[in-house]
Amino acid sequence: MTAPGEGAPDVLVSARGLEVHFPIRSGGALRRTTGALRAVDGVDLDVYRGETLGLVGESGCGKSTLGNALLRLVPPTGGTVTFDGLDVTGMGRRQLRELRRRAGMVFQDPFASLDPRRTVAQTVSEPLEVHGLHPGRQARVARVRELLELVGLDPAVAARYPHEFSGGQRQRVGIARALAGEPDFLVCDEAIASLDVSVQAQVLNLLRRLQRQLGLTLLFISHDLSAVRHVSDRIAVMYLGRVVEVGPAAAVAAAPQMPYTRALLSAVPLPHPELERSRQRIVLRGDVPSPSRVPSGCRFRTRCPDVFEPCPDVDPALQPVGSAPGHVAACHLHGVVGTPVDGSGSTPAASGPPGATASGVRGTG
Amino acid sequence: MSAPSFEKPATAAAPVLEVEDLRVDLRTPRGTAHVVNGLSYTVGPGETVAVVGESGSGKSVSVLALLGLLPARTATVTGRALLQGEDLLTMAPERLRQVRGPGAGMVFQDPMTSLNPVLTVGRQLTEGLRAHGPVSKAAARARAVELLGEVGLPDPGRAVGRYPHELSGGMRQRVVIAMALANSPALLIADEATTALDVTVQAQILDLVERLQSEHGTGVIWITHDLGVVAGIADRVLVMYGGRCVEDGTVDDVLERPVHPYTRGLLGALPDLAADPDEDLATIAGTPPAPTDLPAGCVFWPRCPVRGDARCETEQPPLAVVGRGGAGLPHRAATWCAEREAS
Secondary structure (H helix, E strand, O other): OOOOOOOOOOEEEEEEEEEEEEEEEOOOOOOOEEEEEEEEEEEEEEEEOOOEEEEEOOOOOOHHHHHHHHOOOOOOOEEEEEEOOEEOOOOOHHHHHHHHHHEEEEOOOOOOOOOOOOOHHHHHHHHHHHOOOOOOHHHHHHHHHHHHHHOOOOHHHHHOOHHHOOHHHHHHHHHHHHHOOOOOEEEEEOOOOOOOHHHHHHHHHHHHHHHHHHOOEEEEEOOOHHHHHHHOOEEEEEEOOEEEEEEEHHHHHHOOOOHHHHHHHHOOOOOOHHHHHHOOOOOOOOOOOOOOOOOOOOOOOOOOOOOOOOOOOEEEOOEEOOOOOOOEEOOHHHOOOEEEOOOOOOOOOOOOOOOOOOOOOOOOO | OOOOOOOOOOOOOOOOEEEEEEEEEEEEOOEEEEEEEEEEEEEOOOOEEEEEOOOOOOHHHHHHHHOOOOOOOOEEEEEEEEEOOEEOOOOOHHHHHHHEOOOEEEEOOOHHHHOOOOOOHHHHHHHHHHHOOOOOHHHHHHHHHHHHHHOOOOOHHHHOOOOHHHOOHHHHHHHHHHHHHOOOOOEEEEEOOOOOOOHHHHHHHHHHHHHHHHHHOOEEEEEEOOHHHHHHHOOEEEEEEOOEEEEEEEHHHHHHOOOOHHHHHHHHOOOOOOOOOOOOOOOOOOOOOOOOOOOOOOOOHHHOOOOOOHHHHHOOOOOEEEEEOOOOOEEEEOOOHHHHHHO
16 A cells, blocks of 8 residues: 655654643542543554554553544644644634544444434435535435445345344444545544454455545554454554554564564464464563553553663654564664653654653653 | 373363253243253363354353353253263252352453452452351451462452452453352353453463463363464364354364364454455355244354255254364264265
């Protein structure tokens, strides 16, 4: 999809120093803010036009919040997001509405994300009405038919209600709705997580077909690394609010360069008994730290099997790693690059988030 | 891992569990649902049997039935299920209560369904310990701390005083495993026990169960839809579809040399981390049959990509031996295809 080496790739969505911090309030009547939960904490990420970017990480790492923040479904508390060159963070009402048309979302739970009292036709045609597309009843009906066929549903189901469908069929309805506005960009947030294996395969195949057929740009958020590897051109790995490794899918899956990615990949159970018996599994110690108490320096250092001196003192920046072009990781094993924790004299990172990255507040480990 | 025996499997030691022709019918508003239809298997000491299948295949109901956890009013359970020689299905309720715990422990998918949110972890652990033997409060507490240490909870001395909400998902599941193992059961039943957990935490839990199992010689029934997990922990695998066992055998036989078209379909539908993803995934057309309306012949017939003659449609294929695995354990499949392929 992307052609590395042919100059700068065409970026559709871009985050720089993106932060989403949620205030933690005390329980008392004054509800004072006593801290911040740093769900997304300084993310630099580009999504190239026409690619599928897989976003992986464990629960609580901030991957869903990042997806939401890119579409401004949650307001960022710092940094910037641009969509096709437009500043998403500063968008007014009208621009935001256009963004909603051009960027769709497919949610995890097809049981919760469809209105049980609306027929499939009503659900799928709502975006058409909101955005004034295909005006006229007949044109809309025709468009709904077209959309249902596109996602592999019989157009005759248009008059039915969600409860009449299986999980996989509901997810197809959800995808049809997301595609109604002819978006450029689709965020799939755990879109296959609640489906059975054989149905997952159907939805994965569908997403891949749609992506090629419609030239969509996809952000595929999932905790399932095998599925991500299957659909993605590039993979980004998140840990505790930060993107810690990004690269071509084959490179990240076969030659991960950050110890966290390595551990994550080694923990994925593979359906091959012999391989499983011989495989060396990296079992991480302990749990992910709370995003309200992020470790200083490298945030993975408390669980990292390869931790060494600079890790608590320097917050690592993404740097080129491995042999594949475009493969970057935030890890001092590849050379100490990043922002010293005391806040003095930062090594130039990709682009410093403006002003306060709370690096001074981070305390010493 | 099971001790490989020569001719007849599972004779070296008496099996922990012997299930024979287990059938479960549930009364529903839409008629009788035949959820489990003649399931037979054994679990040896120290052996892990994985039961795999998609939602609605009857895998969970089949173990709930064993422990008498189905509503008596709507469920009809028949067959035999000998736990260390005693039939669980005909057991008096008081006896069954005694058996749950020291005989068979159970771990469910969501740890919060097994934990009481208003009691400390220690209280819940000691309750189980004291219910099954004369143990003093202090001794039970000491054992609780020991158990929490065994399942790898950091600082077990403090953890006993904690409430479930103060623990992460992985830690809660460890507590539930500690509870299930508190009375050193002969059999551990894990129903999607790691499904809700992240892969790194899942790896920790799988390691833990394997270690505890080899230390105590516990027989394990591991119910899951994740064939990757199966490959890592199971000795033998039983594939369920439409309430029937459609294929069983050693983990190598079933996952590397599957015979039943359903098993093949499931494996083909898995995205592979190690493979090049250029091709589309194989899918299984259609949806699983409703347990109220099972097909007359082969249960998989309506969705089968290789269905053949009228026999598939009308005659139920028996679970027949199609080969023998490494330790001489039979590899069986309920399909007419194997016969057709052979001829």
